[in-house]
Amino acid sequence: MENQKAFYEQIKAIYRLLMVLFSLFVLAGGALVYYANNPSAFNFSGNSDTVAAVPEEVDEDLIVDGIHVRTGLKDDEGLMVVVNNCTNCHSAKIITQNRMNEERWNTTIKWMQETQNLWDLGKNQEIIVNYLVKNYPPVAKGRRMALSGIEWYELEN
């Protein structure tokens, strides 16, 4: 009987110890997550600046100043059709770099279908090409453009 009681007390002691350890673990874990979210939370020096929290870019559809942030494409009719069909294999940067007319965009799409595993775009092809021609039209450059975007600086000898 005495033995049983002592055993019972031991179990309780271990149980209490485990509970304390577990609570500490939960508290420490919580503090870590809190710290990860607010790195300055434990900065008690008192001179903490107020910093506007800039959320990481997670909104896939976010448009700022007429530009689709995730891809850099211009916001216009057909944008999401372009995003969904044209940025699976390659970056949108190859789209925004190029300037073609309707015929050449269509030729490019045909080339991608024949050699690069692009699927049949169906009715979307017209939407895509219209979007591209309207937003990324060719600019005449002639045989040689004037130098532009020069950043002037003093050159010392």
Place this chain on the structure above:
Amino acid sequence: MKRRDFVKKTTLSSFAALIGAEIVFGSKMYEGYKPLALQDPDPFKMFNKNKEMIVLNDRPWNIESLAHLLDDKITPNSSMFVRNNGLVPEDIDAKTWTLTIDGESAKQKKTYTLEELKSKFEHHTYQLTIECGGNGRAEFDPPAKGNQWKVGAVHCASWTGVRLKDVLEDTGIKNDAVYIGFHAIDQHLSKDPNKEAISRGCPMAKALQEETLLAFKMNGNDIPLIHGYPLRLVAGGWPASVSGKWVNRISIRNKVHDGAKMNGTAYRVPCEPVAPGEKVKDEDMCIIESMPVKSLITYPKSGAMIKKGQKLNIRGHAWAGELEVAKVDYSIDFGATWKSCNLESPANRLAWQHFSATVDFPQKGYYEVWAKATDSQGKAQPMVLPGWNPKGYLNNACHRIAIKVN
């Protein structure tokens, strides 16, 4: 709850905690995939590149250098342009890397480990000019399709390796050999395992040149991953796409190699000149071989303002594909008059040559300094755009910088 699901969910929630937002569709995320917000997005750090360089494309990675960053005689990795057709390979183990020589015109199929290549064949080091066939594409009118390279898709690093010639001869070349084609491990953009991102090559005559290397070192160190670690084919003076990265197989062909990017408009130009914008049939396109004569003013950076009476020292590099550069001239009056630059001999065949000059300006005002190189056969760079072609290759028009004298 299965253990794996529990792990996935807790990992997801810790990702969410780090990002500070719920991950929508998180349950559909692939195992081992890190959300974009947690990936290292900085290509300059990833590839040790100068932060002034221009990222033209991030899938696949294409990064351009600038004229003033190419001032070194031997280009350091930090200023070397990056061109990829496919995805950069990961988890490369040089210890298990092999190179196989095969093809219709190989006397046998033979596989070498990297160690065997290094120990069996003599090592050679050359400075080799490698320029992207599409360098200067951005200037063509009507615009040409592809990455819009301006002037920075060229470099001349020091490459160490074994001669491709020695390895091919060790395997045995049949008499009917015409071309070699390389194969590499970079994945096609579509991730289709049956497709190669790029598999180009060159005629036997180029493959057997002394300077055509299977390189394992660049500027004295292991080749950086982005430039082809652990083994790269290097064919100086030809479009950079011949210098295949991450090469693990070379086929000796009894016909012109027909791998990815050997056909259609890729690295090919109209055999006969065409008007700007003209359509060209596939069969009327010819493969680019040696690159044309060209030069780059690498000092000073465009936009320098100097005082009246102050002399301006200029310098840069000139190259001419398979040929040597015979002279470089400069003009400060849009080609009305030309003066000659000092020109150094190349360190070895196919290395770019360094030029320099001291320029006087007659009065205050806006100037452009234009440089014009002439090759050993008398061909010079044009001041305007050369012949238009559908993909905008071979723009070797003169480079110029803007100068103000105050």
